[in-house]
Amino acid sequence: xxIYDLSYRHWPGVPGSRSQRWVPITWSGLLPxxxxxxxxxxxxxxxxxxxxxxxxxxxxxxALQGDLNLNAGDLFDANAWFFREYLKNxxxxxxxxSAFAGAGLIANDRRTNALQIYLSKPLRPLDYLFGKACTxxxxxxxxxxxxxxxxxxxxxxxxxxxxxxxxHLMLPFQIVAGSALxxxxxxxxxxxxxxxxxxxxxxxxxLVMLYVFSESIxxxxxxxxxxxxxxxxxxxxxxxxxxxxxFGQSPSFDIHPVASLVALAVLLALCLGILYRRVRxxxxxx
Numbered sequence: 001x002x003i004y005d006l007s008y009r010h011w012p013g014v015p016g017s018r019s020q021r022w023v024p025i026t027w028s029g030l031l032p033x034x035x036x037x038x039x040x041x042x043x044x045x046x047x048x049x050x051x052x053x054x055x056x057x058x059x060x061x062x063a064l065q066g067d068l069n070l071n072a073g074d075l076f077d078a079n080a081w082f083f084r085e086y087l088k089n090x091x092x093x094x095x096x097x098s099a100f101a102g103a104g105l106i107a108n109d110r111r112t113n114a115l116q117i118y119l120s121k122p123l124r125p126l127d128y129l130f131g132k133a134c135t136x137x138x139x140x141x142x143x144x145x146x147x148x149x150x151x152x153x154x155x156x157x158x159x160x161x162x163x164x165x166x167x168h169l170m171l172p173f174q175i176v177a178g179s180a181l182x183x184x185x186x187x188x189x190x191x192x193x194x195x196x197x198x199x200x201x202x203x204x205x206x207l208v209m210l211y212v213f214s215e216s217i218x219x220x221x222x223x224x225x226x227x228x229x230x231x232x233x234x235x236x237x238x239x240x241x242x243x244x245x246x247f248g249q250s251p252s253f254d255i256h257p258v259a260s261l262v263a264l265a266v267l268l269a270l271c272l273g274i275l276y277r278r279v280r281x282x283x284x285x286x
Contacts, residue, residue: 021123025131029105030138042100043142046093050147053086054154061158078155078164080171083148084247087178088240090143092211094182095236097143099207102136102190104200106279111198115279125279129191136187145179178246185239185264192271195278211236228254232263239264 033039057078109115118128152172156165190207197203218234221227231237231253238260244250245257253260 022127022131022134025118025128026134026138029101029132029135033101033135033139039100039139042097046090046097046143047147049086049090050151054151057151057155058158061155078151079168080174080247081249083152083171083175084178084243084249086148086151087144087182088243091182091236091239094140094144094186095208095211097140098136098186098190099204101139102132102187103194103197103204103207105132105135106191106194107197107200107203110195119280125276129275129279132191133187136190137183140183140186141179144182145176148175148179174247178243181242181246181264182239185235185268188268188271188275189235192274195275229259231255232259235264235267238267 060077106115109118115128119125149172152168152175159165189210190203193207193210194200194203197206214234215236218230218237221230221233231241232255237253240252241255241257241260242264244252245261251257
């Protein structure tokens with residue numbers, strides 16, 4: 001349906017470049033989110049495991065250096081296995097964060113018809129979607145790569161001999177790669193679910209149910225047929241499998257990690273195709 005241009009006020013400033021038109025969309029979604037006390041409290045809850053693990057890492061390093069008389073095991077060694085487990089065991093928290101930050105981004109625009117106003121301007125659907133995805137991605141980065149890199153820097157700073165960094169040169173890149181995988185996957189899925197709703201609360205519930213339902217189906221079919229390829233049906237299981245590969249650890253399922261990576265790529269491609277169909281530009285009639 002066309003939008004009739006009646007009295008748009010012209011902006012006297014200098015137009016920004018096309019490559020930067022997604023920035024205001026990102027800030028318009030991120031700034032109100034950071035002002036919510038509920039979201040800040042949720043960020044604290046997501047950082048709480050990192051604070052606890054940081055304390056255990058400090059105790060372990062102190063025990064190894066002789067400052068404390070403790071039985072230092074390998075559980076808090078801050079190696080590739082540690083960060084793989086840290087990211088995998090908090091996937092549910094990351095999913096809830098994506099629902100918190102991204103479930104209402106497109107749904108609220110659809111409810112208020114703001115989507116038509118966005119795309120009636122010289123704004124491409126790609127600019128709109130990229131700006132929204134960056135909003136969710138920034139929120140997810142605060143709870144994925146942020147705590148993980150903080151733990152890595154803590155462990156490196158506690159090392160007096162300087163051998164930790166040299167023996168774990170690839171670990172920061174693995175943390176960033178694993179976090180980016182989680183961020184991209186959950187951002188696109190949350191926006192896809194949001195594009196079908198007109199309420200952020202409804203989209204959030206649907207997103208949580210999508211993850212829970214897919215993982216439940218994987219568990220039930222796995223028990224019935226006892227086939228490892230059943231895990232390809234669940235995005236959470238695919239994320240776990242690819243995280244195993246990124247950190248160089250034994251796979252969680254008896255399939256090649258590339259198969260899980262391909263399954264995630266197919267899912268994200270399908271979601272992007274749906275988003276492009278749901279987010280369409282409108283004609284402006286003067």
